[in-house]
Amino acid sequence: MNKHLITNMTWQEYQSKIKDNILILPIGSTEQHGPHLPLGVDSMLAESYSLAIAEKINAVVAPTVSYGYKSLPASGGGPIFPGTIDLKGATVVSLVYDLLEEFLHDGWQKIVLVSCHYENEAFLAEAADLITRNQTEEFPKILLVNWWDNLSENILPLVFDEVEFPGWALEHAAIAETSMMMYCYPELVREDAITDEGIDIPPTFQQFPPSKTLIPQSGSLHTARSSTAEKGRLIVENSTDNIVSVLENELFAKVKITD
Template sequence: MTLSHLVRDLIRELARHGVRRICLLDGHYENLWFLNEGVDLAYRELRDSDIRILVLQHWEFITEATLETVFPDGFPGIELEHAAVLETSLMMHYYPELVRESLIPDNPPADSGPYDVWPPHREWVPDSGALVSAKAASADKGRLLAEQVGGDIGRALQREFAI
């Protein structure tokens, strides 16, 4: 609820200052519903304005061809892949000096069910906290992702904002 209201307030304030095109780029899967709720709350209040809001998730723009190149042995799915090969590769591309490769965990994929349960099964998450290994990450994969996803996101912004 806090994130939803924060997004609502930010959009209202941007609109109050004359901003008419807003893009929210989600980089954390679990935030998606709260971002959308915040946008919806703001949009209901600003309905009479000419504001246009785009919410997108970078992983939704990754093409099958890029996934096949980055994951030659198969894509484990975004739920497990979160903060593993994709994002580590991007960091290796953009900020290689910040990546401490010796600390990248090399564990098998987490073995959990396709549901959530309380109390949580702590044993489903490896001690490293990583749900799948990021050892296959590379700067070259990061460059490929940046170019393909960045280009496609740019085209989406041009299409939706007519820029």
Template sequence: MNAYLIQNLTWKEYQAKAKDGILIIPAGSTEQHGFHLPLGVDAIIASNFALRVAEKVGGVVAPTLTYGYKSQPSSGGGPLFPGTIDLNGATFTSLVKDILTEFLADGWQKIFILDAHYENEAFIAEACDLILRNPKNAFPKVLLGNWWDNIDPDLLAKIFDEVEFRGWALEHAAITETSLMMYFAPELVHQELSIDESFNPPTYQCFPLHDSLLPSSGSLYTARSSSADKGKIIVDNVVEKISSFLTKEFSELS
């Protein structure tokens, strides 16, 4: 049994952690990730990062948000593929707002939302702002962050040693996500099915969406040179950086 997961705690154990503990809420999506990765990539990555950060800072992890906001062709194009289950922006904002309201009512003072699906962030930020717009005290405090903004720039050369880094939007089902999945859940990776894609995304948005706007595979860039070793490099670096800023931001209440 994993004692860092709140679903494994009794309500008394849970209550005892709320006053001084750190609650981590992983946020992902259910979305296509090419031929070689499963629909749950973002949720799996968010959950695994959250557990490792919890172990580092002595926090606990809430159930993962497994549905997220829809992506556009320039960053995944999920709605065009079967198996992608999206929420509208207002729905997702309300979901996060309701969940945060419940946790705050339970007494949590330190909450970190760890996002692994880029399109979620504006709506998570909106929910946090609506709840904590006019604070009376420094706490409760909610932090929002992701894994890709917490990679040291000098590590990019190690990760993209064979393939050029073309920006985070094109890393959908590409080297970093594939490497993380090879490290976190290698049994779910079918690398032999990956496509050596090199996509030039449109510089505009189009409604309604149509499938000519992105590759038929759903991958935006190549996953060639992905490895579990690269995944570990990313994980070790990101967990250290996130743990560091959580300790700094939440230390005032200790």
């Protein structure tokens, strides 16, 4: 039983954590990740990152938000693939706003949103902004973080040592995410289904209704070949450490580092 998950706590145990801890809310999505990865990649990684962060600081992890804003065809396949379950942008804002409202009502002063689905970012920022817009005190404080903005540049050559880095726009279900899944959830990676299909250059426009021929039928934007669990470990550990540094700096004395 993981001690950081609030789903495993009684209400009294949960209440006892509020004063001196950080609350982490993992937020992902349910969407296609090619033929070799499960639909829950973003949500699984969001929870894995949240738990990794919680191991390093006084933090508890809320239940993962497993649905998100729609991915566009050129950044994840979009709604043309069965199993991609999207929310409207207004729904994402309303959902996260309501959750933040409840946590703030409980008394949390330090809340971290851990995002692992790129298309959610603007709507998470909107929810956090709306709920704190009229606030005059520094706390309560809400931070929005993700792994890709907190990955050190020196890690990229180690991850993309065999296949050239195509840019984050084409890295959906490719080497980075596949490697992280190999590290965090190896039993869910279908290595024999990895394909070399993809697109060479992301389009400079969006089309509505979405084109069914923009990306391969497999849903892959770029190859995941050369992915390894070791590369996943490098990504997860490096970005986790960098996120923890952000929390230390932004929440300063409010954060207590555990042994």
